[in-house]
Every structure is written in C-alpha cells, then in structure tokens.
Amino acid sequence: MTIKPYPLQFKAEMKERIWGGRALEQFGLELPPGVIGEGWMIGDHPNGITSVMNGPLSGKGLDEIREGFGKEWFGENGYKENGRFPLLIKLLDCNDDLSIQVHPTDSYEGLPPGELGKTEMWYVLDAKPGAKIIYGLKDGIDRGAMEEAIREGRVMDTMQEVPVEAGDAFYIPAGTVHALCSGVLVAEIQQNSDTTYRLFDYNRPGLDGKLRELHIEDSLNVIAYEGAGAARMKTDGVKPGEWLTIASSPYFIVEKGVVEGSLKLSTATDSCVILVIAEGEGSLNWEGGSQTVKAGECFLLPATLGAYELDGSMTVLRSVIPSPTA
Structure with missing residues (x-):
C-alpha cells in the first residue's frame, strides 16, 4: 500500500509529575487524573511512544512509522539505521518548581544502556508575573565549591536565577545546571533521551510520599563548570513572514x-x-x-x-x- 506523505499529528503521552498541574487542558488535550507535568507530543522512546491520530496511518506508533518509511520520510539527517527518532517534543506545565538538575552528554560513561545524552531548548509559552528559572551557575563555582555547598546544605546559593516571560527562548546544552520553576508553561525540543540527574529536590517527597532519588556523583561529573554554551533570547521582535x-x-x-x-x-x-x-x-x-x-x-x-x-x-x-x- 502506497501512502502519500502528509503531516502527522500524534496522541500525546501524558506524564504525572510531582510538580505538574492541569494547565495542558487549555490546549484541548485529554489529561488523565492527577498532576500532569509533561505531555510527550512526539516521542519514540521506550518510556513513551506516541501514536498517529490523523489520516491513513492513524493508530501507528512513531516507531512503526520509522520502520516503515525510514529515510524517505525522516530524511537522511532524521533517520538512523536501527535507531530511534532523534528528537523528543514536549509541553511542560510547571505548577511547582522542578528539581535542580543537569543532563549528560552522549559521551558520558555513566549513561544507562542504550540511552543518549540530553541537550534541549525551551520556549516559554506562558509565564505568571514574577516567574523565574534556574539557569546555570554563579561565576567562580567549580566542582570543589559545589561539593562544599552540597555538604553544607546551600546548593541554591550556587545557582543563577533568571526572570522569564512568554516568548523567551533558552538553549540548554548538556552539562548546564537548570530548573524550571513554578508558573511557567513551556514547549521543549530535546534530544530523544529521558536521562536526568537530580542535584537538589528541595527535600520534598515524591508522588509515592518518599524522597526522590538524587544523583550527586553523576551530577558533579557532568556539570560543565566553565559553561557549555547556554544562550537565552528575547524573541518578541519577529515580524510576520520572518x-x-x-x-x-x-x-x-x-x-x-x-x-x-x-x-x-x-x-x-x-x-x-x-x-x-x-x-x-x-x-x-x-x-x-x-x-x-x-x-x-x-x-x-x-x-x-x-x-x-x-x-x-x-x-x-x-x-x-x-x-x-x-
């Protein structure tokens, strides 16, 4: 059966998160009960494979599309033999602060088997007045200073806080310490990875009532203390057609x-x-x-x-x- 190429829309995979809410309902998305932090809009990962919801391929998973149409539909840059689709597209509802975290590069030896590193970007769809994010370290923070701050319970003193507004864009290369904070709604384009190392989580219980796991050693190993090329941008000057x-x-x-x-x-x-x-x-x-x-x-x-x-x-x-x- 020959199928002419057409734009594929996928049914979102919803993820309950301790910091989530119900704001994704404003887009007409179907949310299960609970606090929903992530909508995986286009995903080809063992932790979430989205399925087509329009046209003749309705019901097919992105993995099946990849296997069936390969390089022709994904292009030579987007298709890798025996490999997953390279990107993961999410919408994030940050009803509370996310953990302070950092992502590894593809070359980090401690990566879980079969997993990639994680470079990502955020586009702020909406932000409540006074909303902020954690974005990088203060000047002069090296591994020794970070280890000392962790021992003394003052990790937050090492972080840069940045105010955010709708329309702000942030590039977050692997190795950049970061955290979305409460009151922001974000579109995220990222490498197809679900690997996150938590550096600090405000000593709060998770959905199961227990403290969530921290990954101190991995975090210390992968932080780019001299910076990884993170960049932020105001984007409100774009004119129609540009x-x-x-x-x-x-x-x-x-x-x-x-x-x-x-x-x-x-x-x-x-x-x-x-x-x-x-x-x-x-x-x-x-x-x-x-x-x-x-x-x-x-x-x-x-x-x-x-x-x-x-x-x-x-x-x-x-x-x-x-x-x-x-």
Whole structure:
C-alpha cells in the first residue's frame, strides 16, 4: 500500500509529575487524573511512544512509522539505521518548581544502556508575573565549591536565577545546571533521551510520599563548570513572514515564525520538519490535504512532503535536524 506523505499529528503521552498541574487542558488535550507535568507530543522512546491520530496511518506508533518509511520520510539527517527518532517534543506545565538538575552528554560513561545524552531548548509559552528559572551557575563555582555547598546544605546559593516571560527562548546544552520553576508553561525540543540527574529536590517527597532519588556523583561529573554554551533570547521582535533562529545545536535547529495570512513553505529532503503551534490558530495545507491547527498542537512533516502552506494568525516553532557535520 502506497501512502502519500502528509503531516502527522500524534496522541500525546501524558506524564504525572510531582510538580505538574492541569494547565495542558487549555490546549484541548485529554489529561488523565492527577498532576500532569509533561505531555510527550512526539516521542519514540521506550518510556513513551506516541501514536498517529490523523489520516491513513492513524493508530501507528512513531516507531512503526520509522520502520516503515525510514529515510524517505525522516530524511537522511532524521533517520538512523536501527535507531530511534532523534528528537523528543514536549509541553511542560510547571505548577511547582522542578528539581535542580543537569543532563549528560552522549559521551558520558555513566549513561544507562542504550540511552543518549540530553541537550534541549525551551520556549516559554506562558509565564505568571514574577516567574523565574534556574539557569546555570554563579561565576567562580567549580566542582570543589559545589561539593562544599552540597555538604553544607546551600546548593541554591550556587545557582543563577533568571526572570522569564512568554516568548523567551533558552538553549540548554548538556552539562548546564537548570530548573524550571513554578508558573511557567513551556514547549521543549530535546534530544530523544529521558536521562536526568537530580542535584537538589528541595527535600520534598515524591508522588509515592518518599524522597526522590538524587544523583550527586553523576551530577558533579557532568556539570560543565566553565559553561557549555547556554544562550537565552528575547524573541518578541519577529515580524510576520520572518523566521528567527532561537536555538541551534548539533541535534536540532529551532526557528520562531509569525504567520499573519498565508505563508508558503517547503520541506527539504534531508530532514523532516516539526511544527509546534505556540499561539493562535489557522490551517496547514499541502498537496491533497488541509487541516485546522491551533495552539498546543504539534505536527511532523515528512521530508518528502514538499510544498505546504500555513494560513491564519499564529506563532509557530519550526524544527529541523541538521547534518551531523553542520
């Protein structure tokens, strides 16, 4: 059976987290009971595989799509023989502070078997007045200073706090100490990894009533004390029809675009395209099809889709997978 390429929309995998809430319901997403911190919108990971919910491939998991259509749909940059889809796309509802954490690089010897490192980026969809995040270490904090702060129970004294507003973008390379704090709603584009090392968790119990595990030694090992290239950006100057690169890494390139009316675009054969509708609504049109889109929805456009059009009034995040040598 031949299936023409079309934009794939997936049923989100919802994850209960101690710091979550119910804010993802505002996007029309179906939430199970409990405090939901993460919606895995596009995932191909043992801890969450999303399934297509539109078109002729409805019901198929992203892993099945990968196996069935391979390089043709994912592009040579997005397809790896016997490997998972390289990115994981999430929406995060931070109703409470997340743990202070750090992620390893791909080369860290302590990685769980089969797992990757984790470089990621955040785009702030919404932020309550006074919202902040933890983003990197204060100047002069080395491993010795961090170990001393941990022994003395003053880890928070080593951290930089940064105020955030809707529209802020943060690039978080592996090795960067970070934490989202209460009152923010975030779109996250990241390496396809579920490895997080907790450095500090406010001495609070988890969902099971017990203190959550910390990973002190791993955290100390993987922190980039001299910095890993983290970068932040205000993005509110994007004009309709323009695209602003808000994160660029070996794993993903993310751009922010503003659509007012019709915007004609095209995929390239080297990578599929991921669209996250950050604000507004409209339609996504391609040869042989059209679909209404709105804030909170995510789509995977096969590399061979070719020409497509965004029409309406909306803010869009567009992600591609760069060449390994880019």
